[in-house]
Amino acid sequence: LAKTTQPISMDSYEGQEVNITCSHNNIATNDYITWYQQFPSQGPRFIIQGYKTKVTNEVASLFIPADRKSSTLSLPRVSLSDTAVYYCLVGDMKGGSNYQLIWGAGTKLIIKP
Amino acid sequence: DGGITQSPKYLFRKEGQNVTLSCEQNLNHDAMYWYRQDPGQGLRLIYYSQIVNDFQKGDIAEGYSVSREKKESFPLTVTSAQKNPTAFYLCASSPIAGGRDEQFFGPGTRLTVL
Numbered sequence: 001l002a003k004t005t006q007p008i009s010m011d012s013y014e015g016q017e018v019n020i021t022c023s024h025n026n027i028a029t030n031d032y033i034t035w036y037q038q039f040p041s042q043g044p045r046f047i048i049q050g051y052k053t054k055v056t057n058e059v060a061s062l063f064i065p066a067d068r069k070s071s072t073l074s075l076p077r078v079s080l081s082d083t084a085v086y087y088c089l090v091g092d093m094k095g096g097s098n099y100q101l102i103w104g105a106g107t108k109l110i111i112k113p
Numbered sequence: 114d115g116g117i118t119q120s121p122k123y124l125f126r127k128e129g130q131n132v133t134l135s136c137e138q139n140l141n142h143d144a145m146y147w148y149r150q151d152p153g154q155g156l157r158l159i160y161y162s163q164i165v166n167d168f169q170k171g172d173i174a175e176g177y178s179v180s181r182e183k184k185e186s187f188p189l190t191v192t193s194a195q196k197n198p199t200a201f202y203l204c205a206s207s208p209i210a211g212g213r214d215e216q217f218f219g220p221g222t223r224l225t226v227l
Contacts, residue, residue: 043218105155
């Protein structure tokens with residue numbers, strides 16, 4: 001069963017690139033890695049998803065090494081509005097109707113002016 | 114607009130009472146989920162449903178019950194057997210069940226037991 005571990009908190013400054021790493025040593029072959037952003041008292045919002053190598057979209061990049069035991073969410077040129085909690089999710093498909101979704105505890109990112 | 118709605122936003126309950134949280138989606142998604150979030154913590158899966166009339170227990174199902182009689186609706190009942198029900202409850206849906214699909218979340222219901 002995959003377990004995800006991520007830093008509790010991080011801080012950075014406006015305009016900087018921020019990298020948040022998630023460790024998932026026991027990731028299974030069929031698992032995908034997904035990152036979500038959550039603001040206080042709101043539901044999480046999808047940021048990016050990947051399986052291996054690198055994925056990029058309009059808001060972030062996701063780097064996954066060949067062994068897939070970790071992943072790094074990269075946020076380019078952050079702004080104050082990026083202050084939020086970021087969650088790593090590993091999908092553990094055990095086949096058919098039996099599966100689990102393993103959420104990390106979240107990384108609280110604080111962006112300073 | 115397509116999306117997920119949860120009601121009510123805030124809910125207060127006396128100890129020993131059952132309470133039902135509503136979750137509706139118009140995204141035509143097959144899969145729906147209920148999560149619990151405690152202050153400063155991550156999401157824990159309560160129940161999930163892959164298709165109508167089917168649902169499975171998640172990590173913390175004790176004291177909760179669900180039904181999935183319609184594709185668009187997945188209500189969660191917090192029973193009196195749930196010893197510490199005060200929390201933020203999130204409903205989500207995805208096109209199919211599992212970790213490969215983006216989950217779309219509702220705005221959440223904050224339940225407080227008095």
